Amino acid sequence: MSDASAASFDFDLIVIGAGYGGFDAAKHAADHGLRTAIVESRDMGGTCVNRGCVPSKALLAASGRVRELADAEHLRGFGIHAAPVRFERQKIADHANQLVATIRTNLTKTLERAGATILRGKGRLEGSQRVAVREASGIERVYSARDVIIATGSDPFVPPGIETDGRTVFTSDEAISLQWLPRWIAIIGSGYIGLEFADVYTALGCEVTMIEALDRVMPTFDPDIAKIAARNLIDGRDIDARSGVLAKSVTPGSPVRIELVEMASREPVEILEVDAVLVATGRVPVSKDLNLASVGVTTNRGFIPVDEAMRVLVDGNPVPHLWAVGDVTGKMMLAHTAAAQGGVAVDNILGHQRLIDYRSIPAATFTHPEISSVGLSEADAKELAAADGFELGLVRSYFKANSKALAELESDGLMKLLFNRSSGEVLGAHIYGLHAADLIQEIANAVARRQSVRELAHEVHTHPTLSEVVEVAYKQAAATLV
Ligand SMILES: Cc1cc2nc3c(=O)[nH]c(=O)nc-3n(C[C@H](O)[C@H](O)[C@H](O)COP(=O)(O)OP(=O)(O)OC[C@H]3O[C@@H](n4cnc5c(N)ncnc54)[C@H](O)[C@@H]3O)c2cc1C
Numbered sequence: 001m002s003d004a005s006a007a008s009f010d011f012d013l014i015v016i017g018a019g020y021g022g023f024d025a026a027k028h029a030a031d032h033g034l035r036t037a038i039v040e041s042r043d044m045g046g047t048c049v050n051r052g053c054v055p056s057k058a059l060l061a062a063s064g065r066v067r068e069l070a071d072a073e074h075l076r077g078f079g080i081h082a083a084p085v086r087f088e089r090q091k092i093a094d095h096a097n098q099l100v101a102t103i104r105t106n107l108t109k110t111l112e113r114a115g116a117t118i119l120r121g122k123g124r125l126e127g128s129q130r131v132a133v134r135e136a137s138g139i140e141r142v143y144s145a146r147d148v149i150i151a152t153g154s155d156p157f158v159p160p161g162i163e164t165d166g167r168t169v170f171t172s173d174e175a176i177s178l179q180w181l182p183r184w185i186a187i188i189g190s191g192y193i194g195l196e197f198a199d200v201y202t203a204l205g206c207e208v209t210m211i212e213a214l215d216r217v218m219p220t221f222d223p224d225i226a227k228i229a230a231r232n233l234i235d236g237r238d239i240d241a242r243s244g245v246l247a248k249s250v251t252p253g254s255p256v257r258i259e260l261v262e263m264a265s266r267e268p269v270e271i272l273e274v275d276a277v278l279v280a281t282g283r284v285p286v287s288k289d290l291n292l293a294s295v296g297v298t299t300n301r302g303f304i305p306v307d308e309a310m311r312v313l314v315d316g317n318p319v320p321h322l323w324a325v326g327d328v329t330g331k332m333m334l335a336h337t338a339a340a341q342g343g344v345a346v347d348n349i350l351g352h353q354r355l356i357d358y359r360s361i362p363a364a365t366f367t368h369p370e371i372s373s374v375g376l377s378e379a380d381a382k383e384l385a386a387a388d389g390f391e392l393g394l395v396r397s398y399f400k401a402n403s404k405a406l407a408e409l410e411s412d413g414l415m416k417l418l419f420n421r422s423s424g425e426v427l428g429a430h431i432y433g434l435h436a437a438d439l440i441q442e443i444a445n446a447v448a449r450r451q452s453v454r455e456l457a458h459e460v461h462t463h464p465t466l467s468e469v470v471e472v473a474y475k476q477a478a479a480t481l482v
Helices: 003-007 020-031 046-051 053-070 072-077 089-114 192-203 223-235 335-349 378-388 403-407 436-448 468-479
Strands: 011-016 036-040 117-120 122-125 130-134 140-150 154-156 169-171 184-188 207-212 239-243 245-251 256-262 268-274 276-279 283-285 311-314 317-324 363-365 370-375 392-398 414-420 426-433
Touching: 011 020, 011 122, 020 036, 020 046, 020 089, 020 335, 046 053, 046 089, 053 072, 053 089, 053 192, 089 117, 140 335, 184 192, 184 245, 184 268, 192 207, 192 223, 192 363, 207 245, 223 239, 223 370, 223 414, 223 426, 245 276, 256 276, 317 335, 363 436, 370 436, 378 392, 378 414, 378 426, 392 468, 403 468, 414 468, 426 436, 426 468, 436 468
Parallel strands: 011 036, 011 140, 036 117, 140 317, 169 276, 184 207, 184 276, 207 239
Antiparallel strands: 122 130, 130 140, 154 283, 245 256, 256 268, 311 317, 363 370, 370 426, 392 414, 414 426
């Protein structure tokens, strides 16, 4: 692209949406000298900073401490007798709010310092290489850009039949402000968001009923990990978990009324009356007002089809100069995925060809203890082994054999490692246990490099640390290679 033709555009790049995906893309582009604009209609930082990762982790940090200090039996094991723990709900909520404000300010300043132009308003495509931005005042301006990245993220999904009022029936958008603590709350959905909020609510003394439509709780997790995790995170707490049941209707009020039916037969099961309901049934892409038709793009239930270079596709072919990243693409809807995709899109715009590697992207649930995973599920690994004609290896490493976990009196934990028994290549790992979210990174790095347990087994780990759980798994795996 010559300078003359580049200068004929208002910007080299316009990013629509300033969530984690948009932020990383815009910063990376501006850092590399592209004249970059980023359009945001709500809060800078998007879901992760304002309504997701950041406030939820702040609530989990505070409520996790309450849980620890209130666990008299655990403390007695160390010879500690603590006074009854007291907490102030509003101050816990304030901690989350302050963190959100700090991170949002830092992120905005970082973009400004990088030289990106922040356009406040709602963006939509106006054909190829053109973006219309409607400001809150109603004024609309159209900008041209050589490249456009869509990073408009996702919103909570509320199934039909469920009515929200934001106070007694709400989604994570409202739950993160911890406005009140219901005595009895039903959480619909046992994915990572439902589990994290169950962790917060039970630590703060609420009784929880967890409603899962599929036939087992934690259906998206590795079945062995889910079994051991559910024993602690659900059965060991003030949680009544129901699987195979559907919340057919939820009516806000005091009490909130939930009509439960059996998932398979739709036969009535029970009417529950609770103080509040958190709807944690997944997320839907934000794409319907983007005027995608102006560039001929058809979505897949709202998700924008992309290739591994993050180019938007129409009938399998890339649309020139149009890219999409983050939750709106529906691929591993996590903040670090969005950021990684943003980096990949911009590298390709800069002419450095690079593809995203989803297999090496880890995922974590920040319950106490945590759950994490990377790479293939056992079912997918079995399929790959059958297709590629290799034998799948599987080893288990237990926290109860780890000195650090024993010293912490938190030795309930398991790591499952999946690998190719011929080449030794690490294919995936699934962990439940203390600091599982940190432990998974080492294995994610090995997956990214397609490393073999043959070499990994020789890497020395600090003693005594939880990382030795990983070391033991690598050594066990190496011993089984054929
Ligand atoms: C409760 C909760 C906890 C979570 N915890 C974690 C976690 O611990 N770790 C993790 O990795 N992920 C977590 N996530 C997921 C994470 O928040 C998302 O994956 C991430 O925010 C996706 O980033 P994104 O940039 O694709 O979209 P978003 O963060 O949704 O940002 C999109 C932005 O685009 C803006 N926008 C939309 N349409 C337009 C338009 N037309 N014009 C202008 N602006 C527009 C929106 O206002 C928004 O600011 C959590 C999510 C939730 C809900």
